[in-house]
Amino acid sequence: MPSGVVQPTDDRPTTISESGARQWLYPASFEGKWQDRRTIVNVVLMLLFFGLPWLHVGGHQAVLLDLPHRKLAFFGLVLWPQDSYLLWLLLFTGLLGIFIITAQWGRLWCGWACPQTVFMEGVFRKIENKIEGKPTKRMKRDDGPWSWDKIWRKTLKHGVFFLISAHVANTALAYVASSEVVLDMTLSDPRQHMSWFGLMFGVSALFYLDFAWFREQLCTIACPYGRWQSVLLDDHSLIVGYDYRRGENRGGSGKRRKAPDEPFGDCIDCGLCVQVCPTGIDIRNGLQMECINCTACIDACEPVMAKIGRPAGLIRYTSLLELDGAERKAVRPRTIVYAALLVIALTVFAVAASHRKITEVSVVRAQGQAVMQIDGPNLVNHFRAKLVNKSAKAVKIALEPRDGYSFVVPLNPWPVPAGETATMDIFIRRKLVDFKPGGADRPLLVFTHEGNEIGRARVPLLGPGTAAKPPIQRAGDER
Ligand code: SF4
Ligand code: SF4
Known part of the structure; x- marks a missing residue:
């Protein structure tokens, strides 16, 4: 191994020196x-x-x-913020995707994407x-x-x-x-x-x-995904591994010459696999948290094997079981469970996304003077409807009169641009003599888009004898 190449040790990362200082890596360039x-x-x-x-x-x-x-x-x-349940579903689906990819193909993400x-x-x-x-x-x-x-x-x-x-x-x-x-x-x-x-x-x-x-410290020190490996990987997962049964007893030409009777493996201890490693580890020490499965050591070793007339694959994509001479199973209980959960999550997400409302309405009492007495015998309650248009085209949302109450809105239907929200001011006029106090006067607001109902709300009116502000029942609570 050329002098200056960082030597891996068992008790500290290769990027940290004995004194605890950063040890700079100089990975060699390679082809393959x-x-x-x-x-x-x-x-x-x-x-x-x-x-x-x-x-x-x-x-x-x-x-x-x-x-x-x-x-x-x-x-x-x-x-939209109202669709946060879909976002959580999407994140959960992504997490399951990471689980299954890691269990099956190891750190494919780290090395390739x-x-x-x-x-x-x-x-x-x-x-x-x-x-x-x-x-x-x-x-x-x-x-x-x-x-x-x-x-x-x-x-x-x-x-x-x-x-x-x-x-x-x-x-x-x-x-x-x-x-x-x-x-x-x-x-x-x-x-x-x-x-x-x-x-x-x-x-x-x-x-x-x-x-x-x-x-490389981002991968070896900061990134949590490397730590997840220990729970996500199993003996069947795909890893970049060194075939120690084939490679050991390792030794260069000098060592081989000195011990002609000793049985030697295919590894000639040239150190090229360590020199090209971007995280500075020695793949021959077994599965390590720092290995990002970048395949550089495979490319470094293949020409060496070709040169000494040995088959390729001393370092290769494999599994811990295959390295021990056993067979790797692609289908096993944990991959079945992950795959089943992934299918369920994807189905739930697809159904929820396809049934998602693209227009939504919510009604609140207007801030400030929410109730006024005008024209002597008439009461006017002021509400505000927030109209949400999640679609890619402009829509018009209409307020339909119900229960014989008299509504005044500046424009009906109210236009809402694509992907925007709009506020519709709603004034409800009530004759003082007809007013039922104590929150019993509750007109129904029904909102429609292209003739289809998209939401409704019961809005208790304020007036004489109504001390507290009764809560508005949100759209869809009452039919
Ligand atoms: S490159 Fe191959 S032969 Fe050289 S030290 Fe690494 S495993 Fe051994
Ligand atoms: S695949 Fe090989 S070169 Fe790449 S990080 Fe792992 S040990 Fe180092």
């Missing part, structure tokens, strides 16, 4: 069939990440967690290698004094890192503030919206710090 496949996946995922904020479905941004308006748009489905791995290994590490050269050169330069060569390379690398981080940060913000807002803010003078500029700079700086400095 898994790397080629990962490059294709990375490109597709990056195209999706950068492209989705510009895609619109049903009049809404395809994926938008609209925090200012408390809405979530997901490929045409727009969830996690943004940290996709950007770190697919973009930042490649740029670093281009600008600063091979790991051994980088190590030497980092340990050496400042020189013009070191200054220009570091300046260029960190400048490019920050620019890419800013682009990633802006795109990430487009998922919570919409692509139009981000574009508008980016193109206008920063002095006009300093708070937005500060937010954008702060998020960019966070991404930059992660990719330029924090790096």
Whole structure:
């Protein structure tokens, strides 16, 4: 193993030195069939990440967690605060999806789809290698004094890192503030919206710090998913593993020459699998929490096996059972339970989403002077209806008179733009002589859209002899 390569130990992560200080990793670059496949996946995922904020479905941004308006748009489905049960169902379904994927295919997410791995290994590490050269050169330069060569390379690398981080940060913000807002803010003078500029700079700086400095520590120290492994994985789950039965007794040519009678395995102890590992571990030590299943060690080992005339697969996608010589089962009780729960959750979500009301109404008593006495013998109660239109087209919501009460509304039906809410003021006039005190006078408000009832509410009138404000029965409580 070349000097300078971090040696894994059993009692502390490879990124932490004996004194507790950060130990910088210099993973070697490599090529191989898994790397080629990962490059294709990375490109597709990056195209999706950068492209989705510009895609619109049903009049809404395809994926938008609209925090200012408390809405979530997901490929045409727009969830409002009133639909929070659907959001919880969606999260529960996603959690079950993670459970089943991890139980079946291990840390597929970490190695292939996690943004940290996709950007770190697919973009930042490649740029670093281009600008600063091979790991051994980088190590030497980092340990050496400042020189013009070191200054220009570091300046260029960190400048490019920050620019890419800013682009990633802006795109990430487009998922919570919409692509139009981000574009508008980016193109206008920063002095006009300093708070937005500060937010954008702060998020960019966070991404930059992660990719330029924090790096693999996000996976090995900060990310909770690695810890979940111990409960989500079992002996049948797919992992990247070293075939110790085939590889051991390991030894290089020197060791083999010195002990010609000793039986040796296929591992020639070249250390390449450790040199390429982005988390600095030695896969030969068995399943480890730090392994993100990135497949780099598979690609590093395959040419070695080819060179010494041994079959590929000393390090491969496998399972703990297969490494012990037993058979791996894809279908087992835990995957059946996860799959059944996932199907149930998806079905409940689909049914709930398809029966979701796209127009909703709620009525409250108007603030301030909720009751007035006008024209001498007449009482007027003032209410406000909040009209919600969750659809992608404008609608008109009408208030229909019932029970012989006289309503006054500024406009009936009341227009509500697509994906918006509107407030309808409702005045109910009642002759003083007909008024029933104590909350007994309760006209029924019925709201309709295109002739179909979408909500109703009983609204107790206030007047002489009605001390407290009786509660309004919400739409749908009484038919
Ligand atoms: S790359 Fe293969 S042969 Fe080399 S040390 Fe790793 S497991 Fe052994
Ligand atoms: S051990 Fe292999 S698969 Fe695991 S993180 Fe290191 S290089 Fe990637």
